[in-house]
Amino acid sequence: MKIGFSTLACPGWDLRTVVAKAAEFGFSGVEIRGLGGRLDLTSLPELAGNPESTRQLFAAAEVDLVCLSTSCTLDSKDRRKVARAREELCETIDLASRLGCPFVRMFPGEKQSGDTRESALARIGAELGKIAPYAGEKRVTVLVQNAGDFANSADLWFLCDYVSHPGIKACWNLATAMLQLDRPTVSLPRLGSRIGMVHVCDAEFDDQGFMRGGYRMLGEGNVEVGRAIELLRGMCYDGYLMFEWPRLWEPSLADAETVLPAAASFLKERVAEKQAVLTAYKGDKKKPLFKAKPGEAAGSRA
Numbered sequence: 001m002k003i004g005f006s007t008l009a010c011p012g013w014d015l016r017t018v019v020a021k022a023a024e025f026g027f028s029g030v031e032i033r034g035l036g037g038r039l040d041l042t043s044l045p046e047l048a049g050n051p052e053s054t055r056q057l058f059a060a061a062e063v064d065l066v067c068l069s070t071s072c073t074l075d076s077k078d079r080r081k082v083a084r085a086r087e088e089l090c091e092t093i094d095l096a097s098r099l100g101c102p103f104v105r106m107f108p109g110e111k112q113s114g115d116t117r118e119s120a121l122a123r124i125g126a127e128l129g130k131i132a133p134y135a136g137e138k139r140v141t142v143l144v145q146n147a148g149d150f151a152n153s154a155d156l157w158f159l160c161d162y163v164s165h166p167g168i169k170a171c172w173n174l175a176t177a178m179l180q181l182d183r184p185t186v187s188l189p190r191l192g193s194r195i196g197m198v199h200v201c202d203a204e205f206d207d208q209g210f211m212r213g214g215y216r217m218l219g220e221g222n223v224e225v226g227r228a229i230e231l232l233r234g235m236c237y238d239g240y241l242m243f244e245w246p247r248l249w250e251p252s253l254a255d256a257e258t259v260l261p262a263a264a265s266f267l268k269e270r271v272a273e274k275q276a277v278l279t280a281y282k283g284d285k286k287k288p289l290f291k292a293k294p295g296e297a298a299g300s301r302a
Contacts, residue, residue: 001232002240003267004029004066006199009245010256011037015046015057021256022063026264029064031105031197031242041068042091051098066240067103067143067171067197068096074127075109075120082127089142090134097138103196104135105143105171108150108159121155125162135167143171143196152180153187160194169196173244175215175223178205184228188235195237200225200267201244215245215253218266229270241267 004027007018015035022030035044042048047068058065072089076082092104111120128144135142146156156170170191176199177187188195202221204212218225229241243263247253 001229001238001271002028002064003243003264003271004031004064004240005243005245005260005263006031006033006069007035008033008248009243009260011248013256015054019057019061019063021260023061025261026268027063027243027260029066029240029242030058031067031069031240032065033069034248037248039071041070042088042095047099048095051095055100065099065101066242067105068092068099068101069105072106073109073148074106074124074131075112077112077123086127086131089131093131093135093138093140093142096140101140103141103143103171105145105197107147108144108155110149117149117155121150121158122162124150125159128159128163128168129165132163132165132167136165141166141196142168144168145171145199146173146176151176152182153177153190157190157194160191170194171197171199173199173201174225174228175199175201175203175244178203178223179209179211181209184224184231188228188231192235195232195239197240197242198228198232198237199244200228200241201246214250217254217259218243218263225266226270229267229273230275233271233275241271243267 005022007013007030010018011034013021018030032041032047035046038044047054070089070092072085074082074085076085089104089106096104108124111117131142144156144159146152160168160170172187172191172195174184200218202216202218202223202225203214204216204221206212245253245259247256
């Protein structure tokens with residue numbers, strides 16, 4: 001597994017600072033969710049102005065540009081709105097392709113008036129099915145993150161299975177899943193190979209799924225980050241653990257210079273932990289199970 005961070009943590013940094021700090025703090029990759037407070041990535045000169053120069057910037061620092069994250073949803077019943085959303089998503093896919101970025105992230109959205117959960121998911125799945133071949137042609141994978149009305153693993157599994165295309169995978173946010181009481185022991189095995197990226201952050205939740213006291217430094221809340229990493233290791237997941245610290249939305253949170261080095265250290269330690277060897281045997285498994293009878297060679301019984 002590799003570790004990265006989202007630029008939500010550092011809304012005031014320009015791209016060069018983001019890349020330099022990622023290398024300095026020991027992160028392997030970066031997810032771009034806005035720069036300098038601007039969220040429309042396709043209009044940012046730092047990304048779209050000279051894609052080759054941007055690729056060289058990341059390559060020189062040995063940092064991956066992992067994901068371009070959008071606010072796109074495909075939930076609307078209005079054909080014009082959903083067509084505009086598809087167009088925006090395709091523009092971001094184009095940019096990701098030019099930058100050599102493997103992922104573009106989006107949200108599933110909300111139920112609309114008159115929707116059942118099933119009808120809304122089927123409509124969103126049908127729209128994703130129109131996007132998937134285009135993303136595949138561009139060698140980009142669209143990640144659908146658990147959020148809004150579709151924050152649990154069963155919903156994301158449905159969408160990925162509905163489309164059944166390598167161009168669509170899940171971005172699984174561990175903290176958002178806590179709002180649904182969707183624990184890693186259930187959600188991660190359910191999604192399995194459909195997981196393209198994992199968002200990691202920490203907070204304190206009560207037993208009803210309500211957040212108490214806001215976001216916390218990794219290890220200080222009750223999101224089961226360590227357990228999730230154990231499970232992902234057991235699934236042979238080798239993708240990114242992307243640290244998310246939403247300082248863009250909550251300026252009162254600790255600044256990036258404080259939180260990012262601590263997050264990198266926490267995640268590296270958890271990823272490097274050796275998993276205990278599991279065995280049903282206690283003691284020497286080669287020891288004979290039965291005592292030999294007089295005159296019978298030990299271990300001769302089948």
